[in-house]
Amino acid sequence: MPNDHFLEDLAPGRRWTTRSIEIAAEDIKAFAALYDRQPFHLDEEAAKSTFFRGLAASGWHVASLTMRLLTQDGVPFAWGLVGAGGEISWPQPTRAGDVLTVFSEVVEVTPSRSRPDRGIVTLRNETRNQRGEVVQILVAKAVVPSRAATAVAG
Amino acid sequence: MPNDHFLEDLAPGRRWTTRSIEIAAEDIKAFAALYDRQPFHLDEEAAKSTFFRGLAASGWHVASLTMRLLTQDGVPFAWGLVGAGGEISWPQPTRAGDVLTVFSEVVEVTPSRSRPDRGIVTLRNETRNQRGEVVQILVAKAVVPSRAATAVAG
Numbered sequence: 001m002p003n004d005h006f007l008e009d010l011a012p013g014r015r016w017t018t019r020s021i022e023i024a025a026e027d028i029k030a031f032a033a034l035y036d037r038q039p040f041h042l043d044e045e046a047a048k049s050t051f052f053r054g055l056a057a058s059g060w061h062v063a064s065l066t067m068r069l070l071t072q073d074g075v076p077f078a079w080g081l082v083g084a085g086g087e088i089s090w091p092q093p094t095r096a097g098d099v100l101t102v103f104s105e106v107v108e109v110t111p112s113r114s115r116p117d118r119g120i121v122t123l124r125n126e127t128r129n130q131r132g133e134v135v136q137i138l139v140a141k142a143v144v145p146s147r148a149a150t151a152v153a154g
Numbered sequence: 155m156p157n158d159h160f161l162e163d164l165a166p167g168r169r170w171t172t173r174s175i176e177i178a179a180e181d182i183k184a185f186a187a188l189y190d191r192q193p194f195h196l197d198e199e200a201a202k203s204t205f206f207r208g209l210a211a212s213g214w215h216v217a218s219l220t221m222r223l224l225t226q227d228g229v230p231f232a233w234g235l236v237g238a239g240g241e242i243s244w245p246q247p248t249r250a251g252d253v254l255t256v257f258s259e260v261v262e263v264t265p266s267r268s269r270p271d272r273g274i275v276t277l278r279n280e281t282r283n284q285r286g287e288v289v290q291i292l293v294a295k296a297v298v299p300s301r302a303a304t305a306v307a308g
Contacts, residue, residue, distance in 0.1 A: 087240070
């Protein structure tokens with residue numbers, strides 16, 4: 001998807017797909033060592049007797065990799081991918097060796113009533129593994145400028 | 155808050171506070187270089203002309219640091235902090251030099267109808283900076299075992 005889209009250029013149903021990234025066991029452990037020091041993210045052996053029954057990536061690692069995939073080939077919106085927030089869930093664990101790809105779709109475009117220079121684009125981002133299983137669903141609200149914003153900022 | 159709480163030990167209104175962590179400009183840029191390569195997260199000068207009007211941390215960095223604070227002194231639940239998902243928002247940007255602390259509160263405890271060994275605890279986690287401003291709200295659903303689970307796993 002090309003960069004520099006304004007609110008007027010986007011409509012529900014618009015889709016794009018990122019490239020893919022493989023997540024290695026060392027990546028899972030390195031992220032966890034910094035941000036999520038729980039046994040199921042740090043050590044294969046210790047992970048066996050946990051809820052996950054084996055090493056699994058931190059959900060925040062999956063979220064961060066999803067953001068990497070969404071941003072690395074350029075962001076579709078004129079101000080970048082500025083998230084106001086969203087809903088996130090992890091229906092399946094992500095395991096070492098998984099290859100992740102993000103499938104995004106615009107579900108709603110809402111111009112701001114109070115600020116004509118912007119609006120909110122609701123994006124549903126499914127992160128899937130190499131078997132097509134959804135490992136994360138992120139329904140994100142992004143702040144996107146309208147063409148009126150260029151006139152002001154111009 | 156002590157570790158190894160089961161579902162029966164938790165009730166709405168239960169609160170705890172983490173220790174604090176400072177986020178440096180280098181941390182913001184290093185995280186962004188890996189996961190969120192947008193100018194407002196990578197470079198002070200380039201950030202000035204963006205939506206954020208200066209360097210700001212990636213929201214996923216704030217989420218990851220929040221998880222670090224939540225887990226680093228031990229996790230309150232018997233299976234660890236296993237997130238099924240949640241709602242996240244970033245009402246304010248996080249800037250270099252900010253000192254973050256997480257304030258958590260149990261808002262709901264829901265035993266599973268189909269699986270008596272577990273339930274869902276809804277936790278509201280406010281990440282605040284040194285001025286008390288809320289920079290992230292994460293309402294997370296965590297999977298927590300009931301005492302029946304120990305009997306089974308025991």
